[in-house]
Amino acid sequence: MAKVRFKGYGEVEVPVGTTILKAAQGIDAPEGYACGGVCACSTCHVYVTSGQGLLSEQEDEEADMLDKAFDVRANSRLGCQSTIEREGEIEVEITRESLEAFENEHPEHRGKYTTWRKSAS
Template sequence: MATVRFNAHGRTWDVEVPVGTTLLGASKRADAPEGDACGGVCGCSTCHVYVVKGRDLLSDAEEDEEDILDKAFDVRANSRLGCQARIDKDGEVEVEITRESLDAFYNEHPQVPDPRKAR
């Protein structure tokens, strides 16, 4: 099992998942606000995250993922698409959900209050 921690807007979500789970799959199990406009088929960049810890526990990025990341906002050396980054080893992974992904999630789920907006 792997432990994944998601960070966004000052909050954290922790979840244990089996090896083989994608970061997007883990975020859904944790109810973390990671976007997935294409349904997790590497067709957009709305599941863009930054891997803060445990990058060596994840699958390598393939060409399709790198092509889609070229279209993402604020891409960094630790950027991954949650739908493509699969957990290959037991351990701890820490992920920061990007603004792009948060925007997509709250647009896709208007019933979920966006804590970044003043009430």
């Protein structure tokens, strides 16, 4: 088992072989997934702040999709493509881009996670 902590949203223990996106969904963390988790968009973009070595290597397809994401950093990954390969602890920060995508996919949550948008209304 691996423990995945989503900054500000809680943590979950999941079996090796689980993606970061599936782990987020397991605790209802607001990670976007407009394409359904098939690496056809960048809305599940996250920052892996610790435990990167426990995840699968980034493939070319993921790197190509990250080229379309906002504020890409050295620790950027797509949640749908980041498979946990080893036991341990991983910490993830859900990006603003992903939070906005989640709210667009789930209108009932608009403004719940993206407080900066409330003041702009």
